[in-house]
Amino acid sequence: SYVLTQPPSVSVAPGKTARITCGGNNIGSKSVHWYQQKPGQAPVLVIYFESDRPSGIPERFSGSNSGNTATLTISRVEAGDEADYYCQVWDSSSDHAVFGGGTQLTVL
Amino acid sequence: QISLKESGPPLVKPTQTLTLTCTLSGFSLTTSGVGVGWIRQPPGKALEWLALIYWDDDKRYSPSLKSRLTITKDTSKNQVVLTMTNMDPVDTATYYCAHSGPSRGDYYYMDVWGKGTTVTVSS
Numbered sequence: 001s002y003v004l005t006q007p008p009s010v011s012v013a014p015g016k017t018a019r020i021t022c023g024g025n026n027i028g029s030k031s032v033h034w035y036q037q038k039p040g041q042a043p044v045l046v047i048y049f050e051s052d053r054p055s056g057i058p059e060r061f062s063g064s065n066s067g068n069t070a071t072l073t074i075s076r077v078e079a080g081d082e083a084d085y086y087c088q089v090w091d092s093s094s095d096h097a098v099f100g101g102g103t104q105l106t107v108l
Numbered sequence: 109q110i111s112l113k114e115s116g117p118p119l120v121k122p123t124q125t126l127t128l129t130c131t132l133s134g135f136s137l138t139t140s141g142v143g144v145g146w147i148r149q150p151p152g153k154a155l156e157w158l159a160l161i162y163w164d165d166d167k168r169y170s171p172s173l174k175s176r177l178t179i180t181k182d183t184s185k186n187q188v189v190l191t192m193t194n195m196d197p198v199d200t201a202t203y204y205c206a207h208s209g210p211s212r213g214d215y216y217y218m219d220v221w222g223k224g225t226t227v228t229v230s231s
Binding site for chain 2: 001030031035041043044045049094096097099101
């Protein structure tokens with residue numbers, strides 16, 4: 001089964017840039033999607049197809065994907081961005097969706 | 109506006125079968141391309157994808173849980189039902205359903221989620 005690896009936590013000061021990585025074997029050949037989950041709430045899609053943003057998601061959220069690492073980048077981080085972030089791909093070998101272990105973003 | 113609402117028993121006993129219902133609003137599973145999936149999250153842990161059903165009754169399951177899961181749709185009620193057999197305390201989690209568009213396989217993603225329903229497995 002395909003494994004996605006995320007750092008458990010990332011910390012960033014307000015106004016700075018946060019980068020959250022998602023590692024997987026040749027993940028650059030896959031479509032990667034990102035979800036934000038605030039405490040006590042359901043996940044929200046923030047990036048799909050590596051770098052597309054759903055309506056209502058600020059331009060500060062962007063994504064990239066190459067080689068063995070996909071990255072969610074949050075520019076000009078705000079206190080309200082503090083949340084858990086999950087990457088997701090489709091494991092075509094066994095035909096099911098896979099989530100990463102999640103990264104807790106802390107705004108200092 | 110698309111929305112989904114999960115419902116089910118808050119407490120089940122070990123070995124029992126869990127039945128969860130996802131009621132759809134603002135869209136229908138008779139519409140070409142639409143999909144609805146189930147995802148769970150144990151307390152303090154990561155998301156785990158469970159199953160998916162498309163408008164054309166195409167279904168997918170998590171390999172690790174496939175033997176215990178069944179996903180069905182009731183288009184007359186605009187609902188999707190997930191059953192999970194032989195429940196165990198490790199299945200204690202918040203269970204979410206989520207809408208997906210026509211992108212299948214490698215392009216699958218979940219764009220609208222329900223608020224979730226919490227299920228505790230305990231005797």
